[in-house]
Amino acid sequence: MPVEEFVAGWISGALGLVLGHPFDTVKVRLQTQTTYQGIIDCMVKTYRHESLLGFFKGMSFPIVSIAVVNSILFGVYSNALLVLTATSHQERRAQPPSYTHVFIAGCTGGFLQAYCLAPFDLIKVRLQNQTEPRAQPGSPPPRYQGPVHCAASIFQAEGPRGLFRGAWALTLRDTPTLGIYFVTYEWLCRQSTPDGQNPSSATVLVAGGFAGITSWVTATPLDVIKSRMQMAGLEQRAYRGLLDCVVSSVRQEGLGVFFRGLTINSARAFPVNAVTFLSYEYLLHSWG
Numbered sequence: 001m002p003v004e005e006f007v008a009g010w011i012s013g014a015l016g017l018v019l020g021h022p023f024d025t026v027k028v029r030l031q032t033q034t035t036y037q038g039i040i041d042c043m044v045k046t047y048r049h050e051s052l053l054g055f056f057k058g059m060s061f062p063i064v065s066i067a068v069v070n071s072i073l074f075g076v077y078s079n080a081l082l083v084l085t086a087t088s089h090q091e092r093r094a095q096p097p098s099y100t101h102v103f104i105a106g107c108t109g110g111f112l113q114a115y116c117l118a119p120f121d122l123i124k125v126r127l128q129n130q131t132e133p134r135a136q137p138g139s140p141p142p143r144y145q146g147p148v149h150c151a152a153s154i155f156q157a158e159g160p161r162g163l164f165r166g167a168w169a170l171t172l173r174d175t176p177t178l179g180i181y182f183v184t185y186e187w188l189c190r191q192s193t194p195d196g197q198n199p200s201s202a203t204v205l206v207a208g209g210f211a212g213i214t215s216w217v218t219a220t221p222l223d224v225i226k227s228r229m230q231m232a233g234l235e236q237r238a239y240r241g242l243l244d245c246v247v248s249s250v251r252q253e254g255l256g257v258f259f260r261g262l263t264i265n266s267a268r269a270f271p272v273n274a275v276t277f278l279s280y281e282y283l284l285h286s287w288g
């Protein structure tokens with residue numbers, strides 16, 4: 001089993017992640033809190049209360065987890081294509097796989113990464129939603145003092161299952177939308193590259209960026225539900241399940257609730273995924 005794809009997936013994921021984290025914090029806050037009037041308001045308030053550091057809350061853990069998660073996504077995707085089409089990464093420009101195969105491989109990668117992502121994503125969302133300024137002398141400490149403390153508190157209060165809160169919503173969010181992600185990327189690359197040639201860097205950037213946007217646009221409704229289910233354990237607002245969360249969110253806030261964070265998700269998705277795909281292709285290319 002080729003391992004370069006796993007390593008390339010990890011490094012490229014980490015680069016994209018740092019770039020996109022401030023957007024991600026604003027998104028999570030808009031989705032789960034009602035105190036902000038919009039993106040700008042949320043950014044200004046976050047900056048005033050918590051300085052620039054506020055935007056980077058909850059990032060250390062994802063940096064570690066992206067190693068696992070993005071390498072599973074890209075590694076499984078590429079190896080699934082190897083199984084389906086008997087072509088390696090290098091051979092795929094000359095013998096492009098069908099879009100059905102790309103979709104199936106993307107869904108497989110998406111499904112497998114979702115379960116590993118679930119506990120990391122839960123901790124990220126809980127930490128991002130702590131809006132207190134960084135510890136000041138005399139003020140009470142925030143509920144979670146960091147990722148490890150957060151994981152340990154959830155584990156103590158709810159057992160190992162608590163760490164997988166929202167995991168189903170996350171799996172449903174990621175399985176089809178990562179199929180869409182790779183199909184969009186491949187389609188855009190093929191549109192602007194002569195047959196058999198490697199896409200240019202500019203093409204990879206644009207195709208990666210749009211793959212990110214398409215995937216996030218289709219993922220946003222379940223992203224909202226996922227984030228809410230992850231926060232529910234804290235807020236005594238227990239949902240009986242995914243459907244209950246969907247129904248009660250729509251009842252209280254209307255259908256618009258499914259599009260919370262859509263603009264910011266898309267704004268974040270372009271640079272993050274442009275950089276992810278460019279570094280992924282570059283690394284694989286330079287390793288031969």
Ligand SMILES: C[N+](C)(C)CCCC[C@H](N)C(=O)O
Nearest residue numbers: 174177178215216219269272
């Ligand atoms: C499937 N879903 C849309 C959720 C994610 C797809 C893109 C993944 C990328 N690491 C990013 O963070 O943008």
